[in-house]
Amino acid sequence: MTVHESAYVDRDARVDDTITVGEGTKIWQFATVLQGTVLGKDCNVGACAVLTGAVFGDRCKISSGVVMGPGFQIGNDVFIGPNVVLANDLYPFTDKSYFDEEALRSGEKWCVIIEDGVGIGANTVILPGTRVRRGALVAAGSVCSGVVAENRIYRRSGTATIRESAALEKRMRYVRTDYSTAEGS
Amino acid sequence: MTVHESAYVDRDARVDDTITVGEGTKIWQFATVLQGTVLGKDCNVGACAVLTGAVFGDRCKISSGVVMGPGFQIGNDVFIGPNVVLANDLYPFTDKSYFDEEALRSGEKWCVIIEDGVGIGANTVILPGTRVRRGALVAAGSVCSGVVAENRIYRRSGTATIRESAALEKRMRYVRTDYSTAEGS
Amino acid sequence: MTVHESAYVDRDARVDDTITVGEGTKIWQFATVLQGTVLGKDCNVGACAVLTGAVFGDRCKISSGVVMGPGFQIGNDVFIGPNVVLANDLYPFTDKSYFDEEALRSGEKWCVIIEDGVGIGANTVILPGTRVRRGALVAAGSVCSGVVAENRIYRRSGTATIRESAALEKRMRYVRTDYSTAEGS
Numbered sequence: 001m002t003v004h005e006s007a008y009v010d011r012d013a014r015v016d017d018t019i020t021v022g023e024g025t026k027i028w029q030f031a032t033v034l035q036g037t038v039l040g041k042d043c044n045v046g047a048c049a050v051l052t053g054a055v056f057g058d059r060c061k062i063s064s065g066v067v068m069g070p071g072f073q074i075g076n077d078v079f080i081g082p083n084v085v086l087a088n089d090l091y092p093f094t095d096k097s098y099f100d101e102e103a104l105r106s107g108e109k110w111c112v113i114i115e116d117g118v119g120i121g122a123n124t125v126i127l128p129g130t131r132v133r134r135g136a137l138v139a140a141g142s143v144c145s146g147v148v149a150e151n152r153i154y155r156r157s158g159t160a161t162i163r164e165s166a167a168l169e170k171r172m173r174y175v176r177t178d179y180s181t182a183e184g185s
Numbered sequence: 186m187t188v189h190e191s192a193y194v195d196r197d198a199r200v201d202d203t204i205t206v207g208e209g210t211k212i213w214q215f216a217t218v219l220q221g222t223v224l225g226k227d228c229n230v231g232a233c234a235v236l237t238g239a240v241f242g243d244r245c246k247i248s249s250g251v252v253m254g255p256g257f258q259i260g261n262d263v264f265i266g267p268n269v270v271l272a273n274d275l276y277p278f279t280d281k282s283y284f285d286e287e288a289l290r291s292g293e294k295w296c297v298i299i300e301d302g303v304g305i306g307a308n309t310v311i312l313p314g315t316r317v318r319r320g321a322l323v324a325a326g327s328v329c330s331g332v333v334a335e336n337r338i339y340r341r342s343g344t345a346t347i348r349e350s351a352a353l354e355k356r357m358r359y360v361r362t363d364y365s366t367a368e369g370s
Numbered sequence: 371m372t373v374h375e376s377a378y379v380d381r382d383a384r385v386d387d388t389i390t391v392g393e394g395t396k397i398w399q400f401a402t403v404l405q406g407t408v409l410g411k412d413c414n415v416g417a418c419a420v421l422t423g424a425v426f427g428d429r430c431k432i433s434s435g436v437v438m439g440p441g442f443q444i445g446n447d448v449f450i451g452p453n454v455v456l457a458n459d460l461y462p463f464t465d466k467s468y469f470d471e472e473a474l475r476s477g478e479k480w481c482v483i484i485e486d487g488v489g490i491g492a493n494t495v496i497l498p499g500t501r502v503r504r505g506a507l508v509a510a511g512s513v514c515s516g517v518v519a520e521n522r523i524y525r526r527s528g529t530a531t532i533r534e535s536a537a538l539e540k541r542m543r544y545v546r547t548d549y550s551t552a553e554g555s
Contacts, residue, residue, distance in 0.1 A: 067452035082252035128543035173313035267437035358498035
């Protein structure tokens with residue numbers, strides 16, 4: 001285990017001696033980080049996340065409830081929302097006779113590549129074979145496959161839109177309260 | 186921390202001294218309740234739920250795996266199904282320069298308001314700006330936004346239906362077994 | 371509690387004395403297995419799974435983050451992907467006056483039956499009344515109801531396709547890297 005001295009591993013997290021944890025990275029309570037997982041600098045692993053072999057760059061935010069096995073290469077500054085799953089098996093049966101875990105653990109092959117600066121919305125599933133290019137956004141609740149082009153948004157129902165995420169109005173969205181009394185909240 | 190003496194906080198739950206927990210409320214194993222979260226009376230927080238700032242009324246049921254940060258106002262008698270996520274950021278990148286966490290933590294603004302008696306089905310995502318009015322039901326697996334009218338059902342794919350939830354036939358749904366032998370279960 | 375001597379129950383799992391755990395079955399950290407849950411031989415219960423009354427056959431793989439209450443009969447060799455929820459209440463409000471938990475706990479009725487050899491993709495919800503027949507696959511991110519025929523695939527948006535899962539090309543899916551330099555990964 002190579003855990004940088006400035007990293008934080010909660011007393012109620014489960015880790016093993018095969019992982020790499022960079023400077024300033026935090027692993028919170030009830031999180032699991034095992035089996036060769038690599039976390040760069042200043043990453044954050046939320047409560048109840050389960051990581052068993054993915055490779056992350058720096059400044060990634062892995063939210064609570066994320067599940068990721070081996071076969072995933074994640075760039076820098078990637079946000080992975082709550083309860084997101086990255087899948088390495090398109091036909092998830094208990095029969096794994098065709099499944100080449102060694103190819104995934106050795107880094108010879110990748111099931112999913114997420115490039116720098118990507119955002120993945122909550123409860124999304126990323127299927128094997130997917131590449132999400134720089135700055136793209138995968139909307140919440142999606143089942144995502146194929147190649148998502150740079151700075152684009154991928155929405156659920158399998159279609160990629162042409163709206164550029166660089167043009168998004170990044171602002172807070174609040175509940176309107178001006179009409180609430182009239183309608184009797 | 187204001188935890189009512191009749192509340193139950195499991196020895197394997199993670200809480201801090203900023204939260205409020207009402208009479209009879211239960212927080213179960215591997216749950217996380219931090220950063221000013223308010224739970225009213227007789228609420229139930231399931232295993233592995235992660236609450237970091239939401240405000241709940243009384244008799245709410247927060248199921249296992251629910252993830253909710255700050256910015257959420259939840260009424261009384263609200264059911265939140267397993268693995269539901271309430272989101273406070275429509276463009277979830279690691280860049281949070283525009284994100285006004287203080288407005289959410291102070292209660293000045295709300296990203297989502299869920300009124301009394303609402304039900305939220307499993308694995309749903311509620312996007313910021315959403316208001317779900319009394320007695321409405323958000324169906325399982327939805328990505329929900331906008332305003333859901335009183336006693337209506339919101340289904341996935343973004344459309345609200347007109348069927349009134351008050352008219353729902355609330356009964357158990359079982360698997361039919363009368364044909365199973367014939368078809369060779 | 372009937373836990374076979376060869377079973378593994380992690381020191382950080384939560385179990386009680388009402389469950390049955392077969393030979394060689396493993397229950398991992400931060401998992402919850404309570405209230406009469408039955409696990410056959412050589413099953414695997416992932417981190418943060420929450421099982422409170424389902425009945426499983428042998429060699430089932432219950433992934434991380436799965437949530438299942440009572441009312442579910444699961445066959446042998448069933449794969450249940452990460453963050454999958456099986457639901458026993460179609461109208462999940464806090465009012466449970468019509469809800470017959472006793473019928474579910476006694477095994478008199480079942481809300482969902484999953485037959486042998488089925489695979490359930492990540493983040494799927496199985497609604498009450500559903501039967502998934504042998505060898506069928508429920509695709510990731512689905513909300514599944516009704517009867518899924520043997521060896522078929524059920525995809526999201528509620529429609530069952532006719533492609534037979536037995537004919538699926540079960541092979542690894544990797545990210546193509548041959549074009550990555552040209553496009554500037």
